[in-house]
Amino acid sequence: KFSKNKNWQSVGNSIFEGTLKSNVTDQIYLVFGQMDGKRINVRYKKYEDVLEDVKVTHSPRFFINMDMHKENSILHKINMT
Numbered sequence: 560k561f562s563k564n565k566n567w568q569s570v571g572n573s574i575f576e577g578t579l580k581s582n583v584t585d586q587i588y589l590v591f592g593q594m595d596g597k598r599i600n601v602r603y604k605k606y607e608d609v610l611e612d613v614k615v616t617h618s619p620r621f622f623i624n625m626d627m628h629k630e631n632s633i634l635h636k637i638n639m640t
Contacts, residue, residue, distance in 0.1 A: 560589065560591045560592070560623060561591070561592040561593070562591070562592070562594070563593075563594045565593075567602060567625035568611075568622070568623060569591070569622075570614055570616060570621075570622055570623070571589075571621040571622065571623040572621065573619065586605060586606075587605070587606040587607075588604065589603060589605075589606045589609055589625075590603045591609075591623070602625050604629075605629070607629075607632060608629035608632050608635075609623050609625055610632050611623065611631065611632070611633060612633055613633065621633075
């Protein structure tokens, strides 16, 4: 993900995404870039730890918040990994 905004939030991919290949990896990380003038700041975290909510655009999508504590993840709240 990438943002020119000052915050570390963005609408992410569809909640119906199903491309995890367990024979390759069992963990997905999100790399998030933010433009700050000519400089790009970068953060990364486990994907499941940054999913704050579900928002509806043209289809349901995860809302990503890189500042959120993993205990506040929507997946953590519903006891799902």
